[in-house]
């Protein structure tokens with residue numbers, strides 16, 4: 001088969017984001033492992049905060065359809081998110097909430113059909129010592145329970161992330177780099193085992 005297509009989604013709404021930097025490391029790691037990588041900037045989807053009246057008036061915004069298409073044409077999804085007060089960012093949750101509102105139609109699967117049984121993996125980063133670990137636990141539950149995604153057990157939280165990168169954007173700590181490699185390898189193994197039809 002062709003090499004797995006991995007969609008990488010940073011969860012930060014901030015230029016200079018530590019999680020974007022970790023996502024860049026993950027992308028380079030995935031490419032080095034022979035995977036095809038697409039990166040998606042959730043901010044560029046320009047999704048408003050979920051609004052049922054807006055949905056009733058004008059349907060689900062185009063940005064959510066763009067996210068659905070990117071997920072539907074990937075073999076695996078990697079989300080790299082900060083935590084805000086122990087929880088995944090509103091940018092991530094809002095985008096997936098909108099995605100879940102896309103009904104099937106016009107020969108296209110609905111939002112939840114695009115995520116069902118889709119391999120996924122999680123990374124997180126924070127200047128704090130726990131590296132936003134708590135957010136991944138909530139995000140894992142959210143993606144598994146509501147979106148039927150298959151989130152691999154391997155995950156990695158990069159603590160003290162403000163000190164973790166060298167001038168080239170690489171991780172200074174070899175063990176941290178290996179942890180990212182293990183998460184990518186687990187996602188690639190599952191994506192190879194259950195590729196999305198092309």
Ligand SMILES: Cc1cc2nc3c(=O)[nH]c(=O)nc-3n(C[C@H](O)[C@H](O)[C@H](O)COP(=O)(O)O)c2cc1C
Pocket residue numbers: 012013014016017018019020082083084085086087125126127128131132
């Ligand atoms: C509203 C808010 C809540 C935060 N809560 C936490 C938290 O619970 N745990 C933590 O480790 N860092 C927390 N932080 C700090 C973030 O980890 C830090 O801003 C980080 O750089 C954000 O990720 P980014 O660099 O990828 O944007 C919080 C930041 C904000 C803005």
